[in-house]
Amino acid sequence: VSVYGDCADMTLRACTLTNLLPDRVYDVRIQLACANESLNSPWTTSATVNTDPGCTWSTSSGNATGYECEDGSFCATEGCCSPRRCPDHMPVMCADSSCNGHFCCAADSAGCDSKGGVRPCLESQVPAKEPSILQVDSPSSSSLQITWTPGSYASGFTAPCGQGGVSEFLQWSVQVTEAEE
Numbered sequence: 001v002s003v004y005g006d007c008a009d010m011t012l013r014a015c016t017l018t019n020l021l022p023d024r025v026y027d028v029r030i031q032l033a034c035a036n037e038s039l040n041s042p043w044t045t046s047a048t049v050n051t052d053p054g055c056t057w058s059t060s061s062g063n064a065t066g067y068e069c070e071d072g073s074f075c076a077t078e079g080c081c082s083p084r085r086c087p088d089h090m091p092v093m094c095a096d097s098s099c100n101g102h103f104c105c106a107a108d109s110a111g112c113d114s115k116g117g118v119r120p121c122l123e124s125q126v127p128a129k130e131p132s133i134l135q136v137d138s139p140s141s142s143s144l145q146i147t148w149t150p151g152s153y154a155s156g157f158t159a160p161c162g163q164g165g166v167s168e169f170l171q172w173s174v175q176v177t178e179a180e181e
Contacts, residue, residue: 018109022054022121023153050155053129055121056084057103060091067105078105093119129153131172146174 007015020026027048032041061067065088066074069081078090079100086093086105094104095116104115112118129151137145152158 020051022051022058023155024051025049025154026051050153052121052155053126053153053157055119055125056127057086057093057119058121059085060088061085062088064088078102095119123157126157144176148172 007017009015017028025048027046029043029046031043034040061074061084063074065076067076067078067081067083067087068074068085070084071081072084073081075081079102082102083093083105090105090107090111092106092109092112094106094112095118096112097103098115099105103119104112106112106115109118131148131151134147134149136147139145150158
């Protein structure tokens with residue numbers, strides 16, 4: 001992905017890349033690009049960086065025009081529910097809750113400028129990452145032994161629940177259902 005934004009200002013020696021996805025590993029490199037491409041500098045070697053994990057609202061609903069409601073259902077118009085996540089065509093949730101009493105959505109972060117800015121995501125609001133099952137065995141005719149690893153974000157961040165923080169760990173919940181043959 002080529003990014004311009006404030007990186008197009010020749011006088012700057014730092015710029016901010018926006019609209020990246022949370023909890024992703026990105027390779028970043030830079031070059032001096034000239035109007036005459038034959039005069040461009042070579043690309044630098046890549047630097048690898050992780051974006052911080054996000055809150056539920058940090059990514060879009062995955063539905064082109066649907067708002068994902070707090071109850072998991074979808075609806076098509078702004079204000080039709082209390083949105084958990086914004087639709088793909090307006091993926092940024094704003095901090096202001098002036099849209100029929102709910103958080104507003106915008107096409108990009110600039111669209112939130114008059115609506116309190118982009119809704120912040122505090123570390124205490126980051127949901128726990130799902131664990132990964134490593135193995136399930138049946139050591140006897142009436143028991144199962146499950147081995148897993150806790151979920152981890154690309155950045156190594158551990159959700160507050162996993163740290164004994166704001167929302168303290170309660171238990172590992174395991175569901176077992178008899179499979180249909």
